[in-house]
Amino acid sequence: MSMKNRFQRRTFLKALGFGTAATTLPFLRAGRTRASDDFPLRCVFISTHNGFPINPADPAGGSAWGPPRTSETEFDLAASPILAPLAPFQDRVLLVENLSLNVARSSPGGNHQSGTGAMLTGEELLDGDFPGGNGDLRSGWAGGESVDQTIARRIGMDSPVMSLQLGVNVRENNANNRHRLSYRASDDPMEPENSPYRVYDRLFGELGLGEGELTQLRRQRGSVLDMVTGDLTRLQSQLGSHDRATLEAHAESIRELERQLGIGAGSCEAPEIGAPGNYLGVANFERVSTLQNDLIATAFACDLTRVVTLMYAGGTNNQIFPWLGVNTGHHNLSHKGDSDTIAQNQQIQINAWYAGEVASLMERLDAIPEGDGTALDHTLIFWGNPLSKGNAHDLSKLKYVLAGGGGYFRTGRYVQYSGGSPSHNNILVSCANAMGLNEVTSFGDPRFCDGDLPELL
Numbered sequence: 259m260s261m262k263n264r265f266q267r268r269t270f271l272k273a274l275g276f277g278t279a280a281t282t283l284p285f286l287r288a289g290r291t292r293a294s295d296d297f298p299l300r301c302v303f304i305s306t307h308n309g310f311p312i313n314p315a316d317p318a319g320g321s322a323w324g325p326p327r328t329s330e331t332e333f334d335l336a337a338s339p340i341l342a343p344l345a346p347f348q349d350r351v352l353l354v355e356n357l358s359l360n361v362a363r364s365s366p367g368g369n370h371q372s373g374t375g376a377m378l379t380g381e382e383l384l385d386g387d388f389p390g391g392n393g394d395l396r397s398g399w400a401g402g403e404s405v406d407q408t409i410a411r412r413i414g415m416d417s418p419v420m421s422l423q424l425g426v427n428v429r430e431n432n433a434n435n436r437h438r439l440s441y442r443a444s445d446d447p448m449e450p451e452n453s454p455y456r457v458y459d460r461l462f463g464e465l466g467l468g469e470g471e472l473t474q475l476r477r478q479r480g481s482v483l484d485m486v487t488g489d490l491t492r493l494q495s496q497l498g499s500h501d502r503a504t505l506e507a508h509a510e511s512i513r514e515l516e517r518q519l520g521i522g523a524g525s526c527e528a529p530e531i532g533a534p535g536n537y538l539g540v541a542n543f544e545r546v547s548t549l550q551n552d553l554i555a556t557a558f559a560c561d562l563t564r565v566v567t568l569m570y571a572g573g574t575n576n577q578i579f580p581w582l583g584v585n586t587g588h589h590n591l592s593h594k595g596d597s598d599t600i601a602q603n604q605q606i607q608i609n610a611w612y613a614g615e616v617a618s619l620m621e622r623l624d625a626i627p628e629g630d631g632t633a634l635d636h637t638l639i640f641w642g643n644p645l646s647k648g649n650a651h652d653l654s655k656l657k658y659v660l661a662g663g664g665g666y667f668r669t670g671r672y673v674q675y676s677g678g679s680p681s682h683n684n685i686l687v688s689c690a691n692a693m694g695l696n697e698v699t700s701f702g703d704p705r706f707c708d709g710d711l712p713e714l715l
Contacts, residue, residue, distance in 0.1 A: 261638065300553060301689070303440075306609070308592035311648075319596060324338060324353065333672045335351070341659070344659065344700050352671055353657075353658070358653060358654040358681060360682070361682070368397075369651040371434070373644030375397075375400035375438075379400040379405070380437055383399065383400055398435065398639075406567050417562065421559070421567070423448045424568045439569045442602065454546055454549035457550070458553060477576055487685075489703065527556065528557050554566050554619060575587075592649060593649050605648070638660065638666070643657065644658070676714075681708070
């Protein structure tokens with residue numbers, strides 16, 4: 259084999275996200291799932307904002323988020339005013355309630371600011387000039403790396419795109435710490451890309467995967483695997499019995515990869531996104547969300563990236579939802595009193611729509627076959643909100659949906675913490691561990707983290 263051919267093959271394999279050492283040796287296995295060890299782990303961190311409303315139909319005035327619950331495993335998602343769209347996936351969902359964002363309490367800035375900044379970093383905000391809600395609670399960017407970037411540096415380094423930061427109408431100009439979720443490092447926020455058209459160009463343009471080329475890509479994938487298998491076959495005659503057995507195991511893993519690529523080939527198709535439009539227009543909010551979900555699923559199916567954050571509108575956003583008949587800004591609604599039944603019900607509509615978008619992403623991933631399961635089985639979806647209750651700016655009793663998870667979390671459960679609620683930082687440790695970063699035992703400010711959440715396993 260010439261050095262030129264060897265280089266080309268390594269370059270090609272790296273472009274597929276399989277690493278640079280996959281010529282005559284097995285494919286890199288870093289970041290592979292515990293469930294089958296044959297498919298890449300992936301994760302999506304989703305943030306929505308302004309807290310969750312109460313349920314006006316509940317005489318006790320409880321939250322509209324969680325469903326009625328008899329025990330951890332006995333609950334009915336379909337009965338939740340907000341989470342009902344997730345009901346078809348109840349056995350693949352883990353609900354977590356009553357964590358506290360303690361690090362945000364001691365942080366500079368208002369709760370919208372400190373809650374958003376700490377959501378994935380677990381760190382206080384730095385001092386700075388961004389005004390809080392009343393104009394005088396000033397603060398800066400978050401003081402540490404976000405968990406998605408910690409994960410991406412482990413499982414995303416060999417991907418064509420190490421991680422994607424996506425937004426749906428997140429502020430682009432004059433942005434502040436209420437409009438950034440992901441951080442490379444302290445004082446270094448990453449701007450989410452609101453335009454699905456630019457995301458498309460990045461995934462399928464800059465990487466040379468335009469329309470019609472994916473078919474050629476799949477053919478190349480097959481031919482590369484043929485070459486690798488041939489290399490292994492030739493090596494077998496030169497090895498002793500122990501090394502031959504090891505090599506045969508490597509060959510079997512490659513045959514399994516061939517099967518995976520063949521099964522999933524139909525899912526690796528550049529989505530139809532239409533002509534570029536006003537992606538920041540209120541009327542296009544719903545469509546942009548749909549396109550971003552399409553692009554996430556396609557990027558995973560093509561193994562172009564393995565780590566994504568998706569931020570909806572940012573903290574204190576006043577997005578309206580005319581397709582739901584809600585024409586009052588979300589932030590304004592979130593400040594209405596609990597006795598304002600109309601406002602509470604409109605907030606339920608908004609958050610149920612968000613739940614529907616999470617369910618839609620799950621449906622897309624569940625439609626991508628992978629071995630005996632689907633891409634959803636190898637993807638962790640984290641959906642959270644920096645506030646538990648908008649009109650109280652409450653940083654306690656926070657609520658999370660964990661879905662999929664690669665067999666790490668025990669799903670089909672509704673875990674409610676009580677008493678001294680665990681710190682939010684702990685769930686970030688659990689997410690890092692779920693992606694194979696077992697050495698992560700603390701995340702963010704160590705004053706507010708004492709390890710993972712073993713109850714979720």
